[in-house]
Amino acid sequence: MAEIKKGILGGFSGKVGTVVGVNWRGKDIIRSLPKATKRVPSDLQLMQQIKFKKVIDFLQPIRPVLNAYFGSKAGLLSRYNVATSYTLGNAVDMVDDLPVIVMQRVLVSKGDLVGFLLPTIDTVGGNGFQMNWENNSGQGNAKSTDMTNLVCYCEELNSFEVFQNMVSRDVLTADIVLPTYYNGKKVNFWAFLNSQTKAMASTSIYLGEHTVV
Structure with a gap:
């Protein structure tokens, strides 16, 4: 992945040949197209994808709250990303082979201010x-x-x-x-x-x- 420095051509978006242009966090980036694969994901990978979608669907409606009050940014990760990672790792259990959000382990904010x-x-x-x-x-x-x-x-x-x-x-x-x-x-x-x-x-x-x- 490479950053496009503003020049006579500037940035672009979409696919051109074997590369694709995107704007990411205010920067124009070019990256190679992902290689096609016929590899079938394992059961573990499929379940991780299902868990991730479950967490994203749950947290998305309160994204503004999480982005404002959930911990601190970690490198390129937003607070929402940090909250997603926390929830995935700490507030999901398997029940009858399906992922379930455990409400009492969910956090909607995380910080150092003394609480109630x-x-x-x-x-x-x-x-x-x-x-x-x-x-x-x-x-x-x-x-x-x-x-x-x-x-x-x-x-x-x-x-x-x-x-x-x-x-x-x-x-x-x-x-x-x-x-x-x-x-x-x-x-x-x-x-x-x-x-x-x-x-x-x-x-x-x-x-x-x-x-x-």
Whole structure:
């Protein structure tokens, strides 16, 4: 793979002869066409492909959250790539020979900000939920101005709801109302905090699966 330096021809995209031109991370790149192969992937390779697609399909709807708050970039890997790698390696189990996302091992954020102290979440009726926690402002790098976030996922509907920057850490309670199509459905909840400048985030905490009343 080689980078095209801007000259009289500039960059190009698409296939030309035995090479293909692409724009990758703002750079014009040329690379040789992949060699055709008749090699049949092994069962292990096929299963890894299935696992990877399962993880990608799951994480894609919350990609903006992951790109903002999941750890740090690792070389050329984006935060979303790091989150994908983490989920693939830590939150997938095999059940009846099929990959399953293990919700309690999923992370939707990962960072060094001090997280919630004793968080809980309960239904309040009318498809509403209330999250409560204790004030740990001043513990380590925790500040009263850190903002609360909730991520909700219904496996039956394969649907996410994201509530960002709801209230500050020192408010100690946050309310959300889910759309009515969640009524009677089971929903998973994760919570995390981010600094007021959004430069730091806490590692998310799983608050369990709850049925929407």
